[in-house]
Amino acid sequence: MLLEIKDIKMSFTSAHNETFNLLKGVDLGVEAGRITALVGGNGAGKTTLFNIITGFEKGYSGDVIFEGNNLNKISPHKISLMGIGRLFQGGQLLEGLTLMENMKVASDDETGERPFESLLKARKVKQKEVAKEAQARAVLERIFGTDSKYLQMLDTEASAFSYGEQRLLSLARLLMGGDRLLLLDEPTSGVNPVYIATIERIIREMVEKEGITVLLIEHNMQFVRKIADTCAYLDDGVISKVGPTAEVLDDKSVRNSYLGL
């Protein structure tokens, strides 16, 4: 198991001092080289679980173990450097930055990003910048093809791209980080259906060609069926069913409680 989530419990206390138990003992194992889908109703705690895994949420009990390391006490940026990447819900390109700058910020190499580093170590920083640019071009070529229009739009500012295009580019950007596990929060949501096939292809290539493991949250059941090997159903604070996707989505109790069928 690349990622193991053990008995995660988490509750919130509202402004009026009412306690709400969101997660009541979540157990989940994510196998390397596979695509695992996390499904469940709205407000079930899926994004919260992602926040817990990536270190943005610390008020929980239980363990998160990635490649044998316990992530509980580690800060979010360090967790990311350990090899976990994330697409946030509604994730887009960083506004005000060009496509190339977006790609460079996502790189796992942070040389030159300290203040004055580019003054004191000018040559080395310049080298790394050039290397990052090459890496960005390579990633875009791999994902979109050598004649892709994006290769001509490297200096275009983020908001010039359409919503759907930004989603595709955000996914491609994740490859700059050299991550082994990617958490994708609703990668197809809000996106024009014409892009969904491309998103599917990108994710598949990430897994099959780059050897990346993917854990994704989705509400689009068709998409989940097509792409996910394993599916986990989060309901009432626990994973009530997990297994091969078709099995889970066809399960009577899952269909009953989640899909209302």
Next chain:
Amino acid sequence: MEYVFHIAIMLNIYIMLVLSANLTTGMANLLTMCQAAFYGIGAYIGTFFLMQFHCPLVVIIAVVSLVTGLFSFVVSYASVKLKGDYFVLASMGFQLIVYTILYNWIPVTRGPYGIPGIPGIRLFGIWELSGVYAYFALSLVLAVVAILLFNNLHDSPYGRTLRAIKADELMVQSMGRNTLAAKAWAFFISAAVAGVAGVVYAAYVSYIDPTSFTLNESIFIISALFIGGIGNVKGPVFGALFVVLLPELLRFVGLPDAVAANLRQVIYGLSLILVVYFRPQGLFGKMVLK
């Protein structure tokens, strides 16, 4: 003629101050109302070292930068714990507390009586700088250095990281960047530069009192930033030019001094409102505050 050089010195000092404010407000999108507090801390700390140790130039700059920079951690910490309005309020609170201490801690700062007779900065430890021409040269050099420094920060990968943090801090964190450290650096450098401006001011005028380092002064610096332009280097420089030269232009109109002072403030205030409405990135700037 000497008067022209005096204006030039103040211009250089304000260029440093407005550029320093630009790093936190313009680039990191953290609106701080306490630049004058760092200006004042630099002035008083610098005065202490100048009077006790007669420090040479390099030493005094290093010491003042470091100590003023250390004070910036209070504000950095606030930026972590508090968001949006509350952070602005906290920076105001910091400014006010620094002023109150400078004003009331008479045994150390002499409060409203001020500190007269501040010795000049010594170049290479022997030649004590005094007079308009010497300080013009010094302030010009420092202002140019500041411009080059901030230009570098702006174009560097660090500048890119700050812009990214402004766009979406959580996303940048999830890409492995330590955003807290990046912001802390911005505050540190901003405070350090403001502090150096402070000690140059103190050594030049050879008298300081708390009334130069009030909340109004912070507002003045921020106004210069917003009018001139935020996010790049020429915006703040132009802002400094605007606020330093405008009073001189008004002088030619021949108004009585007291009225002229108020009129210039009216013009600043009006300019702020107009700029914010018509050109929110400032006249020569390239970024809008989020």
Next chain:
Amino acid sequence: MFAQFIVNGLITGLLYSLLAIGFALVYNTTRIFHIAAAGIYVFAAYAFWWLAVKCGIPLLLAAILAIALTMGLSLFSEVGVYRPLRGKKSSLSVTMIASIGLMTVIVNLIAMVFGNETKVVETAILKTYSLGNLIITTPQLYQIIVSVVAITAFLILLGRTRLGLRVRALSADESLFESLGYDKQRAFSLVFLASGLFIGLASCALVYDVGLDPNMGMTVLINAMVAMIIGGAGRFGTCVAGGLLLGVLQSLTVYCFASNWQNAITFALLLGFLFLRPQGIAGYKQRVV
């Protein structure tokens, strides 16, 4: 002696509550950091002074007129400055900068016309009232009456009338308010008028006692903001608690130490609450995004 300090603190605290309400009315509904309120405060004071001293109008009438003019200025700040910026989708930080600009313009125009020196409204020696060991001056009596009446009326209006309900709804959720069909523009205008009323009341009541100068606005505003914050931002009733607490603590600081450290306690309270208990004594714990 000690009791006198407490009473003085409470009375000043009542005025802080008025100011806090004036500021909170704008902040809770529009989320704008209404720094121009400092300028509006100064305007009210000078309008009162000019009408009462320069024009010789009887005090009460002068105050009423001054407050009416202040309400007008407050409305102008919304219609002339904030609303156009809202139309341009300016961020709140940017709007605050415009507010600072507006304050600067108001305060300095006043200084240009009236001069920078301190002025007084009432030069005669007024009666004092004794309550056991305690002494209450005439200005203080007016302050008590004005504050108590205004605050009580406000809380009743807020809690029990439809108008008050609308203000509370607007504070809670602006877009929901609009989608329910209520006229947001009108509601905002009303809020600013009310804000001007409270600031004007506090200003006239205070400057009758202590005099006025163009630069007094900022300190007063900070007291109002601190009162709002330590009481609990997001709610109005808590402004009263915050104002009273601030007034008493300031008074105690003077009693225990010296008057020049009075402001230090204000700022220390501000930072203390911001860091340790940002929701104030009784406010909502706002989920920090």
